[in-house]
Amino acid sequence: MRGGLPIFPVEADARSVVTDHLFFGLLGLSVAIILLVVSLVVVFSVRYRRGSSAKRGELPEIVSKEFEIGWTVATFFLFLFVFWWVSSSQLSGFKAPANALEIHVVAKQWMWKTQHPSGVREINALHAPTGVPVRLVMTSQDVIHSFYVPAFRMKQDVLPGRYTETWFKANRPGTYPLYCAEYCGTDHSQMLGEVVVMRPADYGRWTAVQPQPNDLAGQGGVLYRSLGCGSCHDAAGPNHNAPSLGGLYGQQVMLSDGRRALVDETFLHQAIVQPDRNAVAGYPATMPSYAKAIDEEGLNALIAYLKSLPAHAGGRS
Amino acid sequence: MSLTTTPGEFPTADPDAKGARPADGAPMQQSFWTDGGQTVWSWLGTVDHKRIAILYAISITAFFFLGGAAAALIRIHLFTPHGLLFSRDTYNKLFTLHGVIMVWFFLVPSIPSTLGNFLLPLMIGARDMAFPKINLLSWYVFVGGALLTVIALLAGGVDTGWTFYPPFSTIYSNSAVTLAAVGVFVVGFSSILTGINFIATIHLLRAPGMKWFRLPLFVWAMYATSMVMILATPVLSTSLLLIIAERLFGMPIFDARIGGDPLLFQHLFWFYSHPAVYIMILPAMGVISEIVTVAARRKVFGYAFMVYAMIAIAVVGFMVWGHHMFVSGMSPYAALVFSFLSFVVAVPSAIKVFNWTATLYRGQITFAAPMMYALGFLGLFTIGGLTGLMLASVPIDVHVTDTYFVVAHFHYIMVGASVSAFFGGLHYWWPKITGRLYPEGWARFAAILMFFGFNFTFFPQFIMGYLGMPRRYAEYPAEFQLYHVMSSTGAMVLAVAYLLPLFYFAYSLRFGEVAPANPWNATGLEWTVPSPPPKHNFDQIPHVENDPYEYHAQGHAPEHGKSIHRGQGDGPVRTPPT
Numbered sequence A: 001m002r003g004g005l006p007i008f009p010v011e012a013d014a015r016s017v018v019t020d021h022l023f024f025g026l027l028g029l030s031v032a033i034i035l036l037v038v039s040l041v042v043v044f045s046v047r048y049r050r051g052s053s054a055k056r057g058e059l060p061e062i063v064s065k066e067f068e069i070g071w072t073v074a075t076f077f078l079f080l081f082v083f084w085w086v087s088s089s090q091l092s093g094f095k096a097p098a099n100a101l102e103i104h105v106v107a108k109q110w111m112w113k114t115q116h117p118s119g120v121r122e123i124n125a126l127h128a129p130t131g132v133p134v135r136l137v138m139t140s141q142d143v144i145h146s147f148y149v150p151a152f153r154m155k156q157d158v159l160p161g162r163y164t165e166t167w168f169k170a171n172r173p174g175t176y177p178l179y180c181a182e183y184c185g186t187d188h189s190q191m192l193g194e195v196v197v198m199r200p201a202d203y204g205r206w207t208a209v210q211p212q213p214n215d216l217a218g219q220g221g222v223l224y225r226s227l228g229c230g231s232c233h234d235a236a237g238p239n240h241n242a243p244s245l246g247g248l249y250g251q252q253v254m255l256s257d258g259r260r261a262l263v264d265e266t267f268l269h270q271a272i273v274q275p276d277r278n279a280v281a282g283y284p285a286t287m288p289s290y291a292k293a294i295d296e297e298g299l300n301a302l303i304a305y306l307k308s309l310p311a312h313a314g315g316r317s
Numbered sequence B: 001m002s003l004t005t006t007p008g009e010f011p012t013a014d015p016d017a018k019g020a021r022p023a024d025g026a027p028m029q030q031s032f033w034t035d036g037g038q039t040v041w042s043w044l045g046t047v048d049h050k051r052i053a054i055l056y057a058i059s060i061t062a063f064f065f066l067g068g069a070a071a072a073l074i075r076i077h078l079f080t081p082h083g084l085l086f087s088r089d090t091y092n093k094l095f096t097l098h099g100v101i102m103v104w105f106f107l108v109p110s111i112p113s114t115l116g117n118f119l120l121p122l123m124i125g126a127r128d129m130a131f132p133k134i135n136l137l138s139w140y141v142f143v144g145g146a147l148l149t150v151i152a153l154l155a156g157g158v159d160t161g162w163t164f165y166p167p168f169s170t171i172y173s174n175s176a177v178t179l180a181a182v183g184v185f186v187v188g189f190s191s192i193l194t195g196i197n198f199i200a201t202i203h204l205l206r207a208p209g210m211k212w213f214r215l216p217l218f219v220w221a222m223y224a225t226s227m228v229m230i231l232a233t234p235v236l237s238t239s240l241l242l243i244i245a246e247r248l249f250g251m252p253i254f255d256a257r258i259g260g261d262p263l264l265f266q267h268l269f270w271f272y273s274h275p276a277v278y279i280m281i282l283p284a285m286g287v288i289s290e291i292v293t294v295a296a297r298r299k300v301f302g303y304a305f306m307v308y309a310m311i312a313i314a315v316v317g318f319m320v321w322g323h324h325m326f327v328s329g330m331s332p333y334a335a336l337v338f339s340f341l342s343f344v345v346a347v348p349s350a351i352k353v354f355n356w357t358a359t360l361y362r363g364q365i366t367f368a369a370p371m372m373y374a375l376g377f378l379g380l381f382t383i384g385g386l387t388g389l390m391l392a393s394v395p396i397d398v399h400v401t402d403t404y405f406v407v408a409h410f411h412y413i414m415v416g417a418s419v420s421a422f423f424g425g426l427h428y429w430w431p432k433i434t435g436r437l438y439p440e441g442w443a444r445f446a447a448i449l450m451f452f453g454f455n456f457t458f459f460p461q462f463i464m465g466y467l468g469m470p471r472r473y474a475e476y477p478a479e480f481q482l483y484h485v486m487s488s489t490g491a492m493v494l495a496v497a498y499l500l501p502l503f504y505f506a507y508s509l510r511f512g513e514v515a516p517a518n519p520w521n522a523t524g525l526e527w528t529v530p531s532p533p534p535k536h537n538f539d540q541i542p543h544v545e546n547d548p549y550e551y552h553a554q555g556h557a558p559e560h561g562k563s564i565h566r567g568q569g570d571g572p573v574r575t576p577p578t
């Protein structure tokens, strides 16, 4: 791809084919409309240039009104149809399939960090297998960035203080550029990386040779203990006066201000760094903020650990 | 091609309309240029809408060339993948300067505050704006605010982009964001004041017989634009105030670490900035309607639809801001709604393109420079609009948003269309404003050069955008170089095309042939007064008895060979001022 005159980006994901179809459909329509307008303008300009001998009779009022209404309605329905066609083709792609491999992405000025469930970490790179849907759960440590892989026609902003998601299912092994697409300061143009797509077997082999102290949840467990979360949250803890965290993920909880909230990644993230934001009903607000004690990657591990805790380990009271 | 002045070659079957006429001699006397006094203070303290228009014209010309110089430097820098001229920080400050200046200090005020200010009272048969002093105030507010921002941009530099996204702008940027934001905040009041003034003027000061549906489309365009200005600008002001509050006082608004939400800013910002696109394009549509009718010597096709289309654009334009945020993490259902509304808002724009085209049908078309610009507008606006439909489609937008594809798209609309229309209007009304004809050959040459230079610059950006070249990159991967080189080369051509009018307009001011009152033989009240108009516009307030664009009474253009005289079906049938 380097050098020369590339005219079309590689398609390395099933959805990129869909996007390209839509694009070419709209491109064809656009070219047709432009040709129509340009040829009308040219024909009229030549035929009705000043002093030409073309006939110029009256233009009945009715005709102009009917024309007007006609093409307004036609344009409206054409656009409606295009909207329907474009939108229906992507409805299925909103949510990642349930069996997707979950990879965490942390963006910071000016690098990408990725964490695999196996515990493998990478910087400015993401290895992924072909044929397996990969769900990216992303957050930023500072400003807004955007995770952009042109080969997948995929882009998603990465925000501080919350998790955003996107997914892909690569179908062609290769190395594809990863760009930051949201302006983020001095080295925005250097916030580059690559997505390395491998056959599943190769991906397995690659994973096996990476130095892995522990899987992601395991790393989270280490943090859980070193930060002393258990002293309040574990039934056996010395200060036990806090809700049990087992099986919490995916549940609805009552908050002290009467709201109900779904426990997702963003909720857990906020519970740890801004505990007073969504304080849980029925407990004293003694939970300290861990914003300074733990970084985004640590949070990813800790949250992975919390998500791995079975419901019966302590049980919800 | 020599720098000689030839009379305008629009329509004009009327031989008298060409060239100088003794009755119009010495136009620089007894006109608004001289009548209010010749001192500096007579200009800086003027409440004459025409003089204020000139003040605006001078200021925005300065901003246009300042922003343009930044653009030229950016394009030179991007000739090579590692950048030719600047550090990354300097590059980031340059594109911010370019965007801020071009959007707020040039494009938003461009047509309304110059042509609009000058022509609105003339077109509706009034002697001035409803609030002449507020008109002057809005110029001072504009210049004051703009200077603050320009100081910030030039002295310290601002590196946030014109979009000021937090938390970068509020917490992470070490540049002069606060001062720049204060300046833009202040300039917003100028927009609001201008909008209020235009609306009041159109409501209150129309000449007798000037019914709503007899207003020239340019006046309707000013009306729709003013509505958008007064409704949208306060939201921009609010969001800038919030930026300042968070930056200076650490108020928890956009900072997620303390409970704020960075997306809130994007919603507020685009709630203004999408309608702002229409603040920039509606006036252009008004100008094009005037030019196309006079060049074709026809009534505009579907006058009422043209009016409704502009109102529809102004209203629906308020409901589509979310299309700037499809990848920001918004719910996919919200994205669908915004996508749908964005398709809807494209309908009236398409209708306008069809109507301009249909206006040419059975016309007596001539191709003076204003018409060249208008035809260029038509092509570029259509391309800009159609790529807008692609961006309204969520899956395509996900791929190309924040790439050069978007950069190309909005330059087609805001530069290709709006700036072309501005130049077209400037040429069209130049004789009226200055009392001199511009050199036609040079003007056509500049129009053609601008069209090709523009496409040369921005068309490659569509391709490189679809290839994945992100915007706001100080350096870029080598594979995109060929496209960048094309684009930068085109930009050099474009720069020359934009500089040309500066010279031949200046030339025409001194040496141009003296313009008659109605060099184009156009309808419209502004052409019934001398060129340049006297200080009080009309000796007697005219009485309007006709619909606009009555170029021929029966609605058909005259056959070839018939000679047409004014008052006999061709030309304005209005009570002439005496």
Ligand SMILES: [Cu+2]
Residues within 6 Å of the ligand: A144, A145, A146, A180, A181, A182, A183, A184, A185, A188, A189, A191
């Ligand atoms: Cu970035």
Ligand SMILES: [Cu+2]
Residues within 6 Å of the ligand: B273, B274, B277, B320, B321, B323, B324
């Ligand atoms: Cu928009």
